[in-house]
Amino acid sequence: MIFIKRTAPPKELTDEVVKKLTNLYKEKNSSVWAKRYIKDALLNMSHNKCCYCEAPLDQQGLYMQVEHFHPKSRYPDEVVSWDNLLPVCPTCNSRKRELDTIKVPFIDPSEQNPQNLFTINNYRYVPKKNNEKARKTIEVLGLNSVDKLVLNRFAVGNALLERIEKLYKSVSVNQDDYNSLVPNATELVGVLESVQRNNAYSATISSLLINSEYYKKVKDIFKKNNVWDDDLKKLDSEARKIAFDQL
């Protein structure tokens, strides 16, 4: 889970339209939120990922649903209120259901930075400082369910760790030769790009990379040889903004 910076509402969703759709929902219980322009704006806001589990929403079987953070059944006035809408995968949506998030502590990733609430340990989410809101969110969404999430995080995480290990081996052969380090810098850009916020499970994999001993060693060698340039610095700093602390 990563912090989602809320974008401006889609231009079609004017105050007037919100009022009209809200009334329609209250009168006829129709799916007024199911508009292409709402879905597109939400997907764009979350880099095509579920706002909770970071599963990609463009893969087979993982179509996007519109999540009402405050459930529409309890809070019908918020049925198309932009600040209440998030993109979600079918699994997270069916787990959260009509949970009353006004009363039950639950994380809204567009309001709170998950980095401050979770750490990660062996691909499993752990509440920071026994935070109750984090604990409840893990429990309700099943963020540590093995078949759905832990294995998916492991698959991308393990491939990443193999890639950085391979890169370290290549870098360590000619540690002080600027010319042989340059092509490796291109590979490191690729590695860092693969953990940025637009990638599936980015909180997990950015954390794995930042905390990897091979990554730290490669970075040190690059710095020593002036290969650690502005592009790499920027990518490293962006990855740190979403990475969880590791236990």
Ligand SMILES: [Zn+2]
């Ligand atoms: Zn999800």
